[in-house]
Amino acid sequence: MIEVRYGAGPEKIGQLSTEELRSTFLIENVFPKDEARLVYTHIDRMILGGCSPVTSTVEIGDGTAIGTPHLLSYREMGIANLGGPGRIEADDQSFDLANRDVLYVGRGTKRLRMQSADPNNPACFYMTSVPSQVDIPNRLITKGQSKLLELGEERRANKRSLRMYIHPQVAPSALLLMGITDLAHGSVWNTMPPHLHERRMEAYVYFDMEAEDRVVHLMGRPDETRHLMVANGDAILSPAWSIHMGAGTGPYAFVWSMTGENQEYTDVDPVPVSTLR
Known part of the structure; x- marks a missing residue:
């Protein structure tokens, strides 16, 4: 089964409890043990979810739930390993993923099998999938192969390291973008300054947090x-009309995924902090 989320428009936001x-x-507990949790959102028809094979x-x-022979008959997928070493079998190919490695899975893949190398240190596989109309080969992108960007300022508590994985400058895709952001020691704010990107939606999963901490x-x-209020292993759906920014009560990291009209990472509309209400 795949859970369905329909989303809401900006005119409804003030009416929601x-x-x-x-x-x-908000999608809670994205990494259940020994089973996959998948959520289909009508926001740009993204599927996201995860699993922790122990x-x-x-x-x-x-693909029955989405009306296709296989889940990826007409979709591409990115899978980030946020836990211990693991292996993913995509049809007749096998890929070993270390922590913070990402696997791009191309359209037409029929079966994915995920397992951990050590049950005492299980893998945590985070998945995002979007529609695709092109055939691109499966590819493992290691942390070392990602493109690193250093962003923010220590004095503004938003210094962070952003790594691009599924991106035209690193590994091609149809419309999916995927990367991982780590906050520097002592910094709490992410995605600063805030912005909108009307031509793309985004999803996040927050991880590497202590159980008592939260990201606002x-x-x-x-x-x-x-x-x-977001806990460790929770994911967020961010429509194109919404700002997205946050601060944590302790250390954290997050995976970001995007899809929409283009793959231009800088295609954003900045929002001055002083104008927020």
């Missing part, structure tokens, strides 16, 4: 912001 806001835009292999591939994720239109 805390629980309604969470059930619309004692058994997790297999996905059936801000969303909504610039003149009507709302917040979500």
Whole structure:
């Protein structure tokens, strides 16, 4: 089964209660043990989810829920390993993923099998998939092969390292972009300054957090912001009309994935912090 989320427009944001806001835009517990959790959002038809294979292999591939022979009959997928070493079998190919490695899976793949190398240090596989109309070969992108960008300032508590994995400058795709951002020691703010990108939606999963910590994720239109309290292993759906920024009560990292009209990472509309309400 695949859970379905329909999203909401900006005119509804002020009418949602805390629980309604969470059930619309927040996906909790993305990494269940020994099974996959997948969520289909009508926001640009992205599928996201994850699994943590501990004692058994997790297999996905059936496309019945989305009306296709296989899950990836007409889709591409990015899979980031956020845990211990693991292996992914994509049909007749096998890939070994270390922590912070990403696997690009091309359209037409029939079956994915995921397992951990050590049940005492299980892999955590985070998946995002979007429609694709081109055939691109599967490819493993290691952390060392990603493109590193250093962003932010220590004095503004937003210094961070952003690594591009699935991106035209690193590994090609149809429309999927995927990367990982780590906050520098002592920094708390991500995605600063805030911005909109009307031509792309985005999804995040927050990880490497202590159980008691939270990220205060801000969303909504610039003149009507709302917040979500996000725990370790929770994911956020961010529509194109919404800002996205956050601050953590402790160290954290996140995976970002995007899809939409283009793959221009800099195609954004900045929003001055002073104008937020």
